[in-house]
Amino acid sequence: MKNYQSMSKEELQSEYDILLSKYNEMKQQGLSLDMSRGKPAPEQLDLAMPMLDILTGNEMMNTENGFDTRNYGILDGIPEAKKLFADMLELKPENILVGGNSSLNMMYDSVARSMSFGVMGSTPWNKLEKVKFLCPVPGYDRHFAICELFGIEMINIPMDNKGPNMDMVEELVANDDSIKGIWCVPKYSNPSGITYSAEVVKRFGALKPKANDFRIYWDNAYVVHDLTETPDELVNIYEECKKNSNEDMVFEFASTSKISFSGAGIAVMGASVDNLNFIRKHLTIQTIGFDKMNQLRHVKYYKDINGIKEHMKKHKEIIAPKFDAVINALNTNIAPYGIATYETPNGGYFISFNTMSGCAKRVGQLCKDAGLVMTPSGATFPYGNDPDDSNIRIAPTYPSIEELNTAMELFCYCVKIATIEKLLK
Amino acid sequence: MKNYQSMSKEELQSEYDILLSKYNEMKQQGLSLDMSRGKPAPEQLDLAMPMLDILTGNEMMNTENGFDTRNYGILDGIPEAKKLFADMLELKPENILVGGNSSLNMMYDSVARSMSFGVMGSTPWNKLEKVKFLCPVPGYDRHFAICELFGIEMINIPMDNKGPNMDMVEELVANDDSIKGIWCVPKYSNPSGITYSAEVVKRFGALKPKANDFRIYWDNAYVVHDLTETPDELVNIYEECKKNSNEDMVFEFASTSKISFSGAGIAVMGASVDNLNFIRKHLTIQTIGFDKMNQLRHVKYYKDINGIKEHMKKHKEIIAPKFDAVINALNTNIAPYGIATYETPNGGYFISFNTMSGCAKRVGQLCKDAGLVMTPSGATFPYGNDPDDSNIRIAPTYPSIEELNTAMELFCYCVKIATIEKLLK
Numbered sequence: 001m002k003n004y005q006s007m008s009k010e011e012l013q014s015e016y017d018i019l020l021s022k023y024n025e026m027k028q029q030g031l032s033l034d035m036s037r038g039k040p041a042p043e044q045l046d047l048a049m050p051m052l053d054i055l056t057g058n059e060m061m062n063t064e065n066g067f068d069t070r071n072y073g074i075l076d077g078i079p080e081a082k083k084l085f086a087d088m089l090e091l092k093p094e095n096i097l098v099g100g101n102s103s104l105n106m107m108y109d110s111v112a113r114s115m116s117f118g119v120m121g122s123t124p125w126n127k128l129e130k131v132k133f134l135c136p137v138p139g140y141d142r143h144f145a146i147c148e149l150f151g152i153e154m155i156n157i158p159m160d161n162k163g164p165n166m167d168m169v170e171e172l173v174a175n176d177d178s179i180k181g182i183w184c185v186p187k188y189s190n191p192s193g194i195t196y197s198a199e200v201v202k203r204f205g206a207l208k209p210k211a212n213d214f215r216i217y218w219d220n221a222y223v224v225h226d227l228t229e230t231p232d233e234l235v236n237i238y239e240e241c242k243k244n245s246n247e248d249m250v251f252e253f254a255s256t257s258k259i260s261f262s263g264a265g266i267a268v269m270g271a272s273v274d275n276l277n278f279i280r281k282h283l284t285i286q287t288i289g290f291d292k293m294n295q296l297r298h299v300k301y302y303k304d305i306n307g308i309k310e311h312m313k314k315h316k317e318i319i320a321p322k323f324d325a326v327i328n329a330l331n332t333n334i335a336p337y338g339i340a341t342y343e344t345p346n347g348g349y350f351i352s353f354n355t356m357s358g359c360a361k362r363v364g365q366l367c368k369d370a371g372l373v374m375t376p377s378g379a380t381f382p383y384g385n386d387p388d389d390s391n392i393r394i395a396p397t398y399p400s401i402e403e404l405n406t407a408m409e410l411f412c413y414c415v416k417i418a419t420i421e422k423l424l425k
Numbered sequence: 426m427k428n429y430q431s432m433s434k435e436e437l438q439s440e441y442d443i444l445l446s447k448y449n450e451m452k453q454q455g456l457s458l459d460m461s462r463g464k465p466a467p468e469q470l471d472l473a474m475p476m477l478d479i480l481t482g483n484e485m486m487n488t489e490n491g492f493d494t495r496n497y498g499i500l501d502g503i504p505e506a507k508k509l510f511a512d513m514l515e516l517k518p519e520n521i522l523v524g525g526n527s528s529l530n531m532m533y534d535s536v537a538r539s540m541s542f543g544v545m546g547s548t549p550w551n552k553l554e555k556v557k558f559l560c561p562v563p564g565y566d567r568h569f570a571i572c573e574l575f576g577i578e579m580i581n582i583p584m585d586n587k588g589p590n591m592d593m594v595e596e597l598v599a600n601d602d603s604i605k606g607i608w609c610v611p612k613y614s615n616p617s618g619i620t621y622s623a624e625v626v627k628r629f630g631a632l633k634p635k636a637n638d639f640r641i642y643w644d645n646a647y648v649v650h651d652l653t654e655t656p657d658e659l660v661n662i663y664e665e666c667k668k669n670s671n672e673d674m675v676f677e678f679a680s681t682s683k684i685s686f687s688g689a690g691i692a693v694m695g696a697s698v699d700n701l702n703f704i705r706k707h708l709t710i711q712t713i714g715f716d717k718m719n720q721l722r723h724v725k726y727y728k729d730i731n732g733i734k735e736h737m738k739k740h741k742e743i744i745a746p747k748f749d750a751v752i753n754a755l756n757t758n759i760a761p762y763g764i765a766t767y768e769t770p771n772g773g774y775f776i777s778f779n780t781m782s783g784c785a786k787r788v789g790q791l792c793k794d795a796g797l798v799m800t801p802s803g804a805t806f807p808y809g810n811d812p813d814d815s816n817i818r819i820a821p822t823y824p825s826i827e828e829l830n831t832a833m834e835l836f837c838y839c840v841k842i843a844t845i846e847k848l849l850k
Contacts (some may be wrong), residue, residue, distance in 0.1 A: 037497065039496055039497050039498075040496065042493060042495075042496075045486075045493065045495040045496060048495075049482075052480050052481065053478075053481065055477050056477065056478065057474075061470075068467060068470065068688075069688050069689070070467075070470040070473075070686045070687065070688050070689065071464055071465060071467075071470060071686075071687045071688055072462065072464050072682075072687040072688065073464075073688070074688075100525050100526070100715070100716070101525070101713075101715065101716045102712045102713045102714070102715075104711075104712055104713050105711060105712040105713070108710065108711045108712065112537060112541065115541060116537065116540060116541070116551070116575070117574075126541070126551055142710070142713075145710045146710060149542075149707065149710050150541070257497075257713070261495045261496075261718060262495065262496050262497040262713075263493075263494050263495050263496055263497065263498075263499075263714065263716065263717040263718055264494070264495065264716045264717060264718035264719060282574065285533065285567070285570045285571055285574050286529075286530060286533045287527045287529055287530040287533065288526075288527045288529050288530070288567075288682070288687075289527070289688065290525075290526065290527075291525070291526045291688065291689045291716065291719065292688040292689065293686060293688055293689035294689060294716065294719070
């Protein structure tokens with residue numbers, strides 16, 4: 001086995017012919033495989049089914065302070081749900097706003113609110129000449145889509161395995177008051193799987209933005225989503241902000257979409273009391289309040305943060321072997337050839353894979369032609385534009401292990417084919 | 426018993442003294458009564474409790490077309506929920522968007538979307554010098570609050586027991602392209618309880634607005650909320666619009682907040698396919714989708730529109746006697762004195778009461794001082810300003826009959842006291 005880059009043209013061509021015949025063999029099978037979306041597998045969703053039987057009898061329907069969750073009232077979350085999610089995010093209940101079932105919707109609303117009404121009294125962003133967000137890349141396409149919809153200019157920030165390039169972040173936010181936000185998935189990042197280092201989080205907390213309505217959008221989507229016995233630790237961003245008298249600077253987000261049910265979970269936002277007071281003023285006009293019975297259902301089922309952590313161990317038992325299957329395939333079939341890089345994450349939902357420059361789109365096309373759907377290449381970058389055409393997000397949770405093994409066999413052929421095509425050009 | 430307006434000053438003063446002593450007697454009792462909010466009573470919420478037991482077993486969790494409601498996917502409602510709510514609104518499933526638990530949130534989002542992105546390709550409203558909405562009065566305070574938040578100028582449109590003054594509506598929308606909407610609660614209107622007549626609805630369908638992004642905001646909140654054996658009939662607005670090739674002109678809204686659970690119902694929007702296509706383009710960026718398990722729970726429980734109608738009969742059994750108690754108290758203690766007007770509604774959640782001009786605030790204050798909370802006077806008008814200081818919204822559903830009887834005794838004293846104070850001035 002040889003590194004492709006040290007092979008002669010003839011060797012590469014002969015390798016290519018072999019790979020292409022194997023690829024074509026698989027193509028004949030009429031496969032229909034999907035590694036494109038961070039969707040829980042049905043077995044994961046089964047785990048939370050007992051939650052559906054937990055609310056029975058009228059006496060069960062009241063909050064701990066005697067409020068009937070079935071009726072109108074309570075805008076920002078029942079007290080016991082605030083407590084549960086405060087523990088999950090290591091905040092106080094007063095810093096928690098419990099929402100509907102979609103944390104993406106809470107992020108969208110936060111940006112939309114800022115566009116129309118500003119942030120804690122600042123000028124509404126739609127009155128400004130220019131609004132910009134920093135986007136650590138690769139990142140989550142739905143964050144970028146919100147910015148694009150509102151015409152917010154996105155600036156790529158390179159990431160390594162410690163997090164975003166903080167020199168760039170510090171420099172940019174300190175000097176440009178049109179920069180109003182940065183999208184972060186700080187733990188088991190989507191897609192790279194890395195967790196921001198303590199130093200990175202501390203530097204985030206100490207940012208000195210020129211714009212007083214700059215906010216860190218801290219999407220802690222994978223806060224309890226460990227996959228190994230040596231999970232990553234994320235430093236508490238709110239505490240770091242507080243140390244620098246910066247506690248208004250961060251909006252945290254999370255949800256139970258990948259804890260209980262993706263289609264019927266609970267979303268939550270964490271922020272300073274002053275931020276939440278400003279938000280509540282608008283929220284009381286926006287809605288009659290969110291689904292309190294589903295909040296109660298979640299609290300009565302999980303009871304406390306330990307209940308959530310125990311539940312997440314069962315998720316791990318189901319999906320960790322899937323991550324192993326992908327990593328093993330890559331270790332065996334890609335690593336020896338020196339043609340790509342990838343991280344082995346300790347949690348989250350993704351494995352981020354980097355081909356040689358200029359190969360990702362071709363890999364996606366080859367996969368698609370043979371019946372394997374991958375996340376569209378480029379999707380992990382603002383405007384769908386990966387300048388290196390290199391990053392591919394692999395989502396191993398939904399398919400079965402058997403499907404994954406087939407998918408990865410095919411994927412590795414595609415990577416090799418695309419790489420040799422590139423090298424032979 | 427004499428009409429107050431034909432009484433001498435001395436007779437009024439003597440009546441006043443008697444009333445005041447009765448009022449003070451009640452005030453001593455330290456009452457704590459609330460007729461301010463259209464909240465279902467606990468007994469009404471109990472009706473839907475079996476719904477919580479309906480989703481059991483993994484095989485129950487799929488939609489009719491085999492989609493797992495527990496997972497991600499399906500942006501705008503599961504097919505069977507679209508069908509159910511289409512039947513409720515007399516629309517086709519293709520005209521239905523199923524949302525979260527709050528129809529107010531869908532209305533807010535509709536206005537917010539129009540502000541930022543326009544309506545089916547029109548100029549975003551926040552780029553316009555001026556945006557105006559027509560507001561039939563008295564109306565629903567939360568509609569008006571949305572306009573006020575976005576700086577949309579509100580124009581009062583008088584209502585009678587057939588609906589809004591359509592001469593005014595036609596004239597205004599035909600000549601002013603800054604008028605972009607009108608808020609309507611067409612059936613069992615909040616608060617007046619009247620239903621728009623067939624002629625009014627036909628005239629709505631035939632409107633010729635100058636602004637092509639004008640929309641009728643048709644909040645059909647009480648579409649199945651009958652209280653008598655002779656319910657009102659509302660003509661189908663969408664059909665009327667279609668007859669005039671105006672089917673893009675209406676946004677319909679409804680919810681199960683007063684059918685199943687106020688804190689955990691299902692909200693729905695009805696509109697033309699072209700409107701919904703425009704909305705879906707933004708919605709797919711706004712959210713991962715709404716709670717599909719709660720949609721499925723509702724459909725499996727009610728089965729079809731007849732299931733909803735049967736369920737509503739049970740609501741009627743609980744709340745019709747409460748409306749009767751209020752109306753009886755008014756017929757006995759107010760009508761003979763010729764000092765106020767009110768409608769006896771065939772459905773909905775409210776009784777609208779009009780004092781003599783300039784008395785409503787004083788009535789509210791007297792009630793409050795004696796422990797009875799009413800909807801703040803003025804709330805049923807844009808900017809909280811009832812130019813006649815006359816309208817009081819009575820919400821009889823939440824208190825028990827016993828509490829209602831006490832509350833209405835007190836309320837009638839307050840009305841009489843305020844009226845005599847006015848007459849003696």
